[in-house]
Amino acid sequence: MRNRIIEEDICGIVTIKDIPWLELKGKTVLITGANGFIPAYIVETLLYINELNSGLKIKVIAVVRNGKKALARFEHYTGRKDIKFIVQDVCEPISIKENIDYIIHAASQASPKYYGVDPVGTILANVIGTYNLLELARAKKVKGFLYFSSGEIYGEVAENQIPTGEAMYGNTDPLNIRSCYGESKRMGETMCISYMHQFGIPIKIVRPFHTYGPGMLLDDGRVFADFVSDIVNRRDIEIKSDGTAVRVFCYLADAVEGFFRVMLIGKTGEAYNLASDFPISILNLAKLLVQLFPERNLRVLKKSRNQTKNYIESKISRAIPDIKKLKSLGWVTRHSIQEGFARTVQSFEIC
Template sequence: MIDNPILQEDLEFIANKILNNGYFSNSTILITGATGLLGSLIVKSCLYANKIFNTNITVLATIRNREKADQVFQGFTSNPKLKLITNNLLEPITINESIDFIVHTASITASKEMVENPTSVLLTAFESTKNLLEYLKKHSNTKMVYVSSMEYYGQISDNYENVTEEQLGYIDLSKPRSSYPESKRVCEALCNAYTAQYNLEVCSARLAQTFGAGVPLSDSRVFAQFAKSAVNKTDIILHTSGQSEGNYCYTADAIYGLFLLLQKGQQGQSYNIAHNHSSILNMAKMVAEKIGHNQIKVKVQIPENINSLGYAPDVKLKLNSDKLKNLGWQPEVDLENMFKRMIKSWEF
C-alpha cells in the first residue's frame, strides 16, 4: 500500500502517536481538500492506521478532480474504507453518511491566484466554511477542525518573537494579496460565531508552512526550490531580500497536531501548529551548507515585477505553540531534517 519508506515511517509515527488510542476507532472522518498535501496525508494516515491497528476508520475525501485523486491515492482507491466525494463545497453539504469528524483543509493557496483572483480566494473560503458549519448545525455531535494559517496574524509590531493565539497584527486590505490572510480571519470568526450561537464543536489550527515526505517533486514553493537546488547542485536564487521570517512544521508533526485537536481541541479556540523558525535567507543558507554541502551559494536577484508575483510582505513572526503542547503535542522533526526527509522521499 505504501511504496515510499520515508512516508511509511511518517504514517507509522502518526498512527502510534494518536490513532491507536481507540478514540477514532469505528468513526467516519470527512476531509476537505483531500488531494492537497495535508488532506492527502490525513487520508493516508487513517487508512494506514486501519491496516496496522484495525481502527476501522471510514474516510470521506472531497475532491474536485478524479484523475488527480487516482494519482494521489494510488494504491488506496480500491480500499473500501475510502470514499471519494465530488460534492461542491460551495453548495449545501449533501452527504448521507453519519460524520463524526471533519478536517477542513480546502483552500486556495496559490500566491498568484491571490493577486489575480482575490474574490475567489475570499468567497471560496467563506462559502465552503459556512456550508460545513450549516452541516454541523444539523449534526451537533460532529466535531470540526478548521485549518487556518500563520498568515492570520499579519504584521505584528510588538512581541513578535513570541506570538501567542490572542495576538493580532496588521493586514493591508488595499492589497489583493491580503485576500488570503483575511479569508483565514473571517473563517475563524465565522467558526467562532457558529460555535457561540449554536454550541458547535469547532476549533481552528493556525498552521505554519508545512512540508516533508509527501511533497511532490513538482512542487514550486520556495522550500521545494531550495531543496531541488541542493539536489541539482545549483545556486539558490532569492527573488526577495529574504528577511521575512517563516514558521515551519514537518508534515507528520502537523497531521499529528490536527488529530490531537480533533480529540482534545476546545470549542471556539485557536491553536498554533509550528515547530521551527527561520528567516528565508537563513533557511537558504542552511540548505546550501547542510544539504548542499557548501557546494552551492545563495544569491539575491530581485525582479522588477516583484509586486505582481504575489509574494507576502516581509513579516517578523515567531509562533508560540505552547497551547497545543499543553494538550500533549510533542513534535520531533527539526528544519534541517524536514529538508532531508523530503529529499529522501523523492528518491522513491
C-alpha cells in the same frame, strides 16, 4: 506502494501513544481538500490506523476538486471500503447520505501564487466553502469540526507581539490584494465560532504557519518549495530578496500530529498555533539546504527581485508564533529543521 519516507512518517504518527486514537473507533471523518499535501497525510494516517487495527473501522470521506489527481495520489488504496471520494468544489452545497462524526475543513488556496490571479476563488473557499461545511456539520450533528485557519490571520504584528500568541492580532490592509487570504481565513474563524455559539457545533481551530514535507508541490510558489525544487533538480538556490525575513518551518509529520491533537484533545471553541521551534531567516534556510547536500556543490546566489504579477509578496519581516498552547496538549517538535528538509528532499528522489 507508499513512498518510504511517507510510510515512516505515518507509522511514526499512529504509534504515538498519548493520542486517543480509540476516539475514532467506528467513526466517519470527512476531509475537504483531501488531495492537498497536508490533508492527504491525514487521509493516509487514518487509513494506516485501520491497517494496524482492523477493529477500529474508521471511514474516510475525501472531498476533492480533481478526481484524476486524487486517484493518482491515492492509487494504492483503490478498492478499499474504508475510503470514499466525493468530487466537487466546496463552494457548492455538499449532500451526503452517510452519518458524519468529524469534519476536517482543509480546502483552501494557500499558496500566494493564487492571490494575484484568483483572489475571488481564494475568498470563496474560505467563506462560502466554510459556510457549506458548517451547514453540513449542523445537519449531521457532528462530534467535532476542525477548521484549518492560518498564521496569516495575525497580519502585521508589533515587535512586542513576537512571539505571537493566539490572542494577539496586528493590522491587515483590506485594500491589499494579498489580504484575500488572511481576511477570509479570519472570517472563516468567526463563522466557526458563530455556529458554535448559535448552533452548538463543536469547533476547534488550528493556525498552521509554514508547513513543508513529502508531497508538497515543487512549483507551489512559496520559498521553501522553491528551495527544495532547486536541491532536487541540482540547481543553485537563487534568492530574490535580501533574505532577512524570518519564518518558522514545520515538518509535515509533526504538523499532522498537531492537527490530530487539536481535534481529539484540544478545547472546543479555541484556536491553536501550529509551528516549529526553529525560527530561521530565508537566507540561512537556503544556506542550510545547500550544506545538507555538500556533494552536489550548489551555491546560494542573490538575484535581483523579479516579482510576477501573480505572486503577492508578504510585507511581514518576522512571523514567529507562540506555541505553548499546542505544547500543553503534549505536542513537541520531533524533527529538526535539518532532518525535516533532508527527508523532504529524499522523498522526491527515492524510487
